[in-house]
Amino acid sequence: MATEPKTSFEVGGMGHSVKRKEDPRFIRGQGNYVDDIQLPGMLHMDIVRSPYAHAKILKIDSSKALKVPGVLAVITGETLAQYKLHWMPTLMSDTQMVLPTDRVMYQAQEVAAVIATDRYTAADGVAAVEVEYEPLPVVTDPFEAMKPGAPVLRTDKEGKKDNHIWHWEAGDRAKTDAASKASDVVVREKIYIPRIHVASIETCGCVADFHPGTGKLTVYMTTQAPHAIRTVFALVAGHVGLSEEKIRIVSPDIGGGFGGKVPVYPGYVIAVAASVVIGKPVKWVEDRMENLQADSFARDYHMEAELAATKDGTMTALKIKTVADHGYADAAANPSKYPAGLFSICTGSYDIPDAFCEVDGVYTNKPPGGVAYRCSFRVTEAAHAIERMVDILAQELKMDPAELRMKNFIPPEKFPYHSALGWEYDSGNYPAALKMAMEMIDYAGLRGEQAEKRKKGELMGIGISSFTEIVGAGPSKHFDILGIKMFDSCELRIHPTGKAMARFGTKSQGQGHETTYAQIIAEELGIPAAHVEVDEGDTDTAPYGLGTYASRSTPTAGAAGAMAARKVRDKARKIAAYLLEVAEEDLVWEPGKFSVKGAPQKSKTIQDIAFAAYTNHPPGMEAGLEAVNYYDPPNLTFPFGSYICVVDIDRGTGEVKIRRFVAIDDCGNIINPMIVDGQIHGGLSMGMAPALMEEITYDENGNNQAGSFMDYLVPTSMETPNWETGKTITPSPHHPFGAKGVGESATVGAPPAIANAVVDALSHLGVKHIDIPITPEKVWNILKAKGVAE
Amino acid sequence: MGQHHIQITVNGASREGDVESRTLLVHFLRESLRLTGTHIGCDTSHCGACTVLLDGTPVKSCTVLAVQADGRKVMTVEGLEQGGKLDPIQEGFFQEHGLQCGYCTPGMMMTSYALLKANSAPSELEIRQAISGNLCRCTGYVNIIKSVQHAAQAMAATGK
Numbered sequence: 001m002a003t004e005p006k007t008s009f010e011v012g013g014m015g016h017s018v019k020r021k022e023d024p025r026f027i028r029g030q031g032n033y034v035d036d037i038q039l040p041g042m043l044h045m046d047i048v049r050s051p052y053a054h055a056k057i058l059k060i061d062s063s064k065a066l067k068v069p070g071v072l073a074v075i076t077g078e079t080l081a082q083y084k085l086h087w088m089p090t091l092m093s094d095t096q097m098v099l100p101t102d103r104v105m106y107q108a109q110e111v112a113a114v115i116a117t118d119r120y121t122a123a124d125g126v127a128a129v130e131v132e133y134e135p136l137p138v139v140t141d142p143f144e145a146m147k148p149g150a151p152v153l154r155t156d157k158e159g160k161k162d163n164h165i166w167h168w169e170a171g172d173r174a175k176t177d178a179a180s181k182a183s184d185v186v187v188r189e190k191i192y193i194p195r196i197h198v199a200s201i202e203t204c205g206c207v208a209d210f211h212p213g214t215g216k217l218t219v220y221m222t223t224q225a226p227h228a229i230r231t232v233f234a235l236v237a238g239h240v241g242l243s244e245e246k247i248r249i250v251s252p253d254i255g256g257g258f259g260g261k262v263p264v265y266p267g268y269v270i271a272v273a274a275s276v277v278i279g280k281p282v283k284w285v286e287d288r289m290e291n292l293q294a295d296s297f298a299r300d301y302h303m304e305a306e307l308a309a310t311k312d313g314t315m316t317a318l319k320i321k322t323v324a325d326h327g328y329a330d331a332a333a334n335p336s337k338y339p340a341g342l343f344s345i346c347t348g349s350y351d352i353p354d355a356f357c358e359v360d361g362v363y364t365n366k367p368p369g370g371v372a373y374r375c376s377f378r379v380t381e382a383a384h385a386i387e388r389m390v391d392i393l394a395q396e397l398k399m400d401p402a403e404l405r406m407k408n409f410i411p412p413e414k415f416p417y418h419s420a421l422g423w424e425y426d427s428g429n430y431p432a433a434l435k436m437a438m439e440m441i442d443y444a445g446l447r448g449e450q451a452e453k454r455k456k457g458e459l460m461g462i463g464i465s466s467f468t469e470i471v472g473a474g475p476s477k478h479f480d481i482l483g484i485k486m487f488d489s490c491e492l493r494i495h496p497t498g499k500a501m502a503r504f505g506t507k508s509q510g511q512g513h514e515t516t517y518a519q520i521i522a523e524e525l526g527i528p529a530a531h532v533e534v535d536e537g538d539t540d541t542a543p544y545g546l547g548t549y550a551s552r553s554t555p556t557a558g559a560a561g562a563m564a565a566r567k568v569r570d571k572a573r574k575i576a577a578y579l580l581e582v583a584e585e586d587l588v589w590e591p592g593k594f595s596v597k598g599a600p601q602k603s604k605t606i607q608d609i610a611f612a613a614y615t616n617h618p619p620g621m622e623a624g625l626e627a628v629n630y631y632d633p634p635n636l637t638f639p640f641g642s643y644i645c646v647v648d649i650d651r652g653t654g655e656v657k658i659r660r661f662v663a664i665d666d667c668g669n670i671i672n673p674m675i676v677d678g679q680i681h682g683g684l685s686m687g688m689a690p691a692l693m694e695e696i697t698y699d700e701n702g703n704n705q706a707g708s709f710m711d712y713l714v715p716t717s718m719e720t721p722n723w724e725t726g727k728t729i730t731p732s733p734h735h736p737f738g739a740k741g742v743g744e745s746a747t748v749g750a751p752p753a754i755a756n757a758v759v760d761a762l763s764h765l766g767v768k769h770i771d772i773p774i775t776p777e778k779v780w781n782i783l784k785a786k787g788v789a790e
Numbered sequence: 791m792g793q794h795h796i797q798i799t800v801n802g803a804s805r806e807g808d809v810e811s812r813t814l815l816v817h818f819l820r821e822s823l824r825l826t827g828t829h830i831g832c833d834t835s836h837c838g839a840c841t842v843l844l845d846g847t848p849v850k851s852c853t854v855l856a857v858q859a860d861g862r863k864v865m866t867v868e869g870l871e872q873g874g875k876l877d878p879i880q881e882g883f884f885q886e887h888g889l890q891c892g893y894c895t896p897g898m899m900m901t902s903y904a905l906l907k908a909n910s911a912p913s914e915l916e917i918r919q920a921i922s923g924n925l926c927r928c929t930g931y932v933n934i935i936k937s938v939q940h941a942a943q944a945m946a947a948t949g950k
Binding site for chain 2: 035
């Protein structure tokens, strides 16, 4: 399917599986992650955390801690209150405590911070801080939280009388209800997607370094969005003299982000405050238990879905009502006008004429959040709902789920397609992807095998998911975070010897930007990717951008790279015309050089032109060869795919074994096929994880039941199957080089394929739905209830 | 807190230092010796980011005390490259896109290096079993397994 690359492998433009430029340092152990940074005189910070999910703080006694040799300070909410830094805004314009002055709202909440000369002493100090609490009633269930008489949690908000945060809806309720009522068949299901955690292998942390002499604050931190963070710091701490030009955020190598490194956590703010007050660098790096227990979670969506159709299987209406448990604060990182993210993509790949969805955010005594887990703003929840409902409808209609999908797909000729919930899908060819997946896995053969196995009592299931993503936020008329428009940027400089420096407003966390961005420049200018240095993550040098999450890097910053390169090419053309003594119109561009029409032997390479830009530029023209572009995409991009999963279920243990998993993805034009496949492998694994293993639950007292890797089960090499991948290519019509983004597609598409396969294996027993994670225990209990457990 | 003078042969060179009884090997390596290629991911032996070889055997250095390594040999990721030449396992990870964020990579390579020393032609299942104590969030393991196979083939070809 892939088109032939336009550049040679040596140039390494789009379509080449160029080896990664970042790897030589990583394979030598020479990466530079936050915890690797060690500055002269650096102090260490550790945090006292609450054992209670909801309690009054009666007393914090730091006296014993301060006697520990090497402990320099204990910071409490009272300390920060002196500077009015004890509260901070979340990225959703909610508020959360940095450190409490009177109460804690969730288990593991930050209560105080100890500053010491080394990390062991800081931990000793934490152990010596004595805190007296008075426990308060705990609410962990959002439905309980909404009942009249439930304890009101956000007593800090004046006049707040309940735990409701916001209501958000899209579509036409009355029309959808009417369409549903008039339909032959209506299926309904309650679908819960539990709270999960990205658990990147590197936890979060920072080194805050304030120089009293210069007034400059440098913060090395694990952030996916350094520029936005700089502005947030300036807004939050402006009143204590931190001015934006004096703040430098450096995001060094990042050990996985997946959405968990977008928010501002209290630890960062406390470390900054400590460094400013003490005048020395302060390092804070959380441990794994702090990471799992206190950092922003993902999902926690309680959905009630209703899908209507005619009796021949034509979908007519979709309605979804959702309760979103945000914990103690709405600390998601959604665009500000979209408190439920892009959940209204929930009509998915299907041409459903009427739809309505509504989401209500609710406070509970759990850590704040609502961030992504390797997905664009609530798209995974939406995809899971529709893909499960399609299978439930197929079951009701006794139709093959592939056939039902084919029948209802938005037809390729209907793009750009306007969905009932208001999106304009830029492009798609859904039948092609499903057809390819069915051929690759031999769908018909598998159905035959399944029928045979059922006769023998063996449990085998086949699950399909034909998902649509919505990524690349985004057009600035709709998308902003705290008012900052969601464009992204590139600043491109061509050096005299024809080498390039390209700086971007995003920040790679493993995606390989140093390689793929260089390939974009190579494609546009013919400068070998090996000679394009990519720099991002340092706010003193990179142009402003909103960062890397929601699969937005290629759709936004990647596009900015191409547009900046095209500006450079425009100037290069003028210089070439001057050097060749011809009119600009008489020049022909091919990657790497301009030549004279009809006289191809007369040409100037981009390297010749770069040299001339500094040594022999045309009179009246500015010297130099560089450009900046801030790219504001005209629309989002809509990657899609069809996945088919085959599972076998052990009747003795309830264990679900993924036998095969075929993933056909369409992310538009591909920059680096090797990296795209790597992204899909990782995404599939992070799709399998919540489908079968990961979940954070709380007991009635608000105790986290999965607060370490002992209980929070991240897939190992033993559970993860060999993913089989394939591609269709439907370029985005509005993106400069037709790309769409790929990092999260598989995380969105995989869970329903797996859940559908398990339900399919058990459907003849009357099983209609199982909530993820589909653990052996859950399956075994179903098998037992159905009388088929061994 | 007791203080101890320890001597460890790290990547072939004798290194000495004074540590507390409780100092973890990973902190001694990272903070005293500034060998920061060994990473910390969980402190509880689950993730394997801190894997190093202690007398040739993979250990999770977040749960080994520095004093336990006294008088012994430790090999870290920084010891893989010899004389400016990458070890086959490093080459394998590079060629097969066996890493993304790079954080689990040093531990993953040390575990794989030890596997290949003990078993020069492991099956896919043997590779999966060997690295099952090393978590990776980015790659889905598929390309890590290919990386180890790549290294095994390269070692067989050169008779190493």
